[in-house]
Amino acid sequence: MATKRRPYWRTFGTPTALVLYRTLDGWRYAIYFAEPSGVADGTLHEHVAAPASEPGIAQAACHRKAEKLTRRHLEVRWRASDQPDTWAGTVTSADPRPAL
Numbered sequence: 001m002a003t004k005r006r007p008y009w010r011t012f013g014t015p016t017a018l019v020l021y022r023t024l025d026g027w028r029y030a031i032y033f034a035e036p037s038g039v040a041d042g043t044l045h046e047h048v049a050a051p052a053s054e055p056g057i058a059q060a061a062c063h064r065k066a067e068k069l070t071r072r073h074l075e076v077r078w079r080a081s082d083q084p085d086t087w088a089g090t091v092t093s094a095d096p097r098p099a100l
Helices: 055-070
Strands: 014-022 027-034 038-043 074-080 086-094
Touching (some): 027 055, 055 074
């Protein structure tokens, strides 16, 4: 019996927030989704992986990572968090999901 599998990017809901934080090993991120809810997280492996990289460069890389993961154009507003070396991004708008 054949099953119909959805592409991985169709299993993610709408991204609502991005969190970016600096560790001793480099930059880490978390992307939060709604409908269905979930979290994708990991380490930035681009040229911003070094912890000494500027926050603006890391924010742009995290934004690209979220767009690549969801295959959607996202508008994100970043702000500094109350935690040191941590930034929070709010997704202010997202394109609709791409068609299969």
